[in-house]
Amino acid sequence: MTQSPATLQRIAVEQRGAIATVTLARPELRNAFDDLTIVELTGAFRALSDDASVRAIVLAAQGTAFCAGADLGYMQRMAHFSEAENRADAVGLATMLNTLYTCAKPVIARVQGDAYAGGLGLVAAADIAIAADGAQFCLSEARLGLLPATIAPYVIRAIGERAARRYVVSAERFDAREALRLGLVHDVVPRDALDASIERVAQAIAGNGPQAVIECKRLVRDIAGRPIDTALMLDTADRIARVRGSEEGRAGIASFLQKDSPPWAAR
Structure with missing residues (x-):
């Protein structure tokens, strides 16, 4: 990992037995991410992918939201980037998503709350996603005059081209039941059953070769x-x-x- 767990600022990493948990740790900002979050997530998943003691990884978040996408301060800084700086930043985000997607260990997204824009991309890049029944989802980029380019490969693989054609251009919100129907998440459970559901799947993975x-x-x-x-x-x-x-x-x-x-x- 590029940083030790003690120096991480945007995420927390812990391990219990064969199960590691990477937690987005900015609840006051609805776990919106910035460039440092991207660096820390990339480093964490690279390290856990190579750690033989880890059998499965849970991607979780603190607070009421899973991830609201990019934070406002980060977006304000991006507004002043040159084209070259914007490209380098986008490559960093694309690399982080691909590091999660190609991680050797199965990644289980614990979606306890809303997942918007890049947050929805994290869900799509995970191998397994289990959502609380109150979670909301949105590919909101078009509302800001942007497009969900770096997350698109994972979103389209998760929900299919037909559904993607609708939700990337409409930027409509949809609920956990619709996410289940589309294939974005595998299970929808009551909030108080979420941890037990995650644990059951993680332990099933850990029991295999x-x-x-x-x-x-x-x-x-x-x-x-x-x-x-x-x-x-x-x-x-x-x-x-x-x-x-x-x-x-x-x-x-x-x-x-x-x-x-x-x-x-x-x-």
Whole structure:
């Protein structure tokens, strides 16, 4: 990580067992982000991706909102950026989102409140999203004369082109139930059931083969949208053959056949 947890200003990072939690920690600003938030999130997810003791990551937020997008001070500074400065800043945001999306460990978004603009992008970039039933969502950029460019690849993958065509141009708010229908979130639960739901999914992931989970996440990312042709068939055959012959794969099969717990499971 580029900074130790003790020096982080915009986020908090903690680990309990095999589950790490990255928390947006600006509740007074509805967890709106700025350039420092982007740097800290990028560093945190890079470090956790490489940490063998971490099996899953929860992306959470303090306060009533998940993330309101960019904060006003940050936007005021951006208004005076040159084109080159704007591009460099946008590349930083795009890099942060891609670091989250490509993180080796599954990322679970704990959406306890509103997620707007870049905050919705964080939800879309996560592998799993569980929302409280009062959460609201909005791709609000067009209201400001902007566009959701850096988050668009993740949003379109999450909700599909057809829904994206509506919500990026209308900037309408939609609720958690609509987010569930669109595929942006996987579950909607009462606020007081949110932590239990997150814990259940995180522990399910942590109970699986660590390397298998990494390979499974990579598998979905790599083959989504590809045509089912000979090249894809050979690719998937190569992947399972390699994993079957790995130390973890052999141990998992042996444990299953012997009706024993695998070596990575908590005893």
